[in-house]
Amino acid sequence: MTFAAAGNKEIQGDLQLDIAPLVALIATKVGNTAGVELATPKDVVVALEQPEVARLLPAASTLGGWGIWLVVLAVGLLAGGIYAAQRRSLALILAGAGLAVVALIWLFASGIVASVLKNMTSRPEAAKQFGVELGALAQSSWQGGITASFAFAAVVVLAGVGALIVKRRHTT
Numbered sequence: 396m397t398f399a400a401a402g403n404k405e406i407q408g409d410l411q412l413d414i415a416p417l418v419a420l421i422a423t424k425v426g427n428t429a430g431v432e433l434a435t436p437k438d439v440v441v442a443l444e445q446p447e448v449a450r451l452l453p454a455a456s457t458l459g460g461w462g463i464w465l466v467v468l469a470v471g472l473l474a475g476g477i478y479a480a481q482r483r484s485l486a487l488i489l490a491g492a493g494l495a496v497v498a499l500i501w502l503f504a505s506g507i508v509a510s511v512l513k514n515m516t517s518r519p520e521a522a523k524q525f526g527v528e529l530g531a532l533a534q535s536s537w538q539g540g541i542t543a544s545f546a547f548a549a550v551v552v553l554a555g556v557g558a559l560i561v562k563r564r565h566t567t
Contacts, residue, residue, distance in 0.1 A: 412525060415439040484562060487555025491548045498544035501537065509534045 415438050422433040473490055480486035509530030513523070 413438055413440050484555045484558035487558060488552055489555075491550075491552030491555060494544060494548035494551060498541055498548060501544065502541050505534045505537045505541065 415436065418439050419435045422435045426433045477483055477486050477490065512526040512530035512533070514526075
């Protein structure tokens with residue numbers, strides 16, 4: 396897969412997919428079944444030529460690199476907020492609820508990304524299938540993070556409820 400301008404001045408690049416290995420694999424399978432040798436070209440490049448894809452890939456690459464730093468910042472802010480809070484148990488409960496909302500938004504956004512990639516092109520059919528597969532791959536790769544976020548949110552809320560229960564037992 397390459398990402399090149401291909402002479403088009405209006406966009407930053409065209410997405411080009413070389414499907415020669417897939418064509419060779421199919422030709423070998425068909426050739427073995429039919430008992431004939433099929434010649435395959437060295438390069439079979441499918442140019443998707445979609446300005447939306449060309450603008451999406453550099454932005455996605457940049458934002459993808461920020462992920463770990465945003466997580467570190469969020470955890471630091473959460474820890475600082477809980478430390479500074481007067482009612483730490485309530486802060487934990489609200490932080491867990493907020494994290495659950497973020498995980499829910501992430502879940503909905505993964506579905507939207509898959510839908511956008513699926514509907515990004517109407518021609519050629521190979522480009523549409525590539526968008527469908529890329530969207531499904533992105534959605535499945537984010538599922539672990541989404542599940543972990545929901546689990547962490549539940550743990551934080553339970554810690555807040557536990558702290559609230561322990562605090563009430565000490566005061567009575």
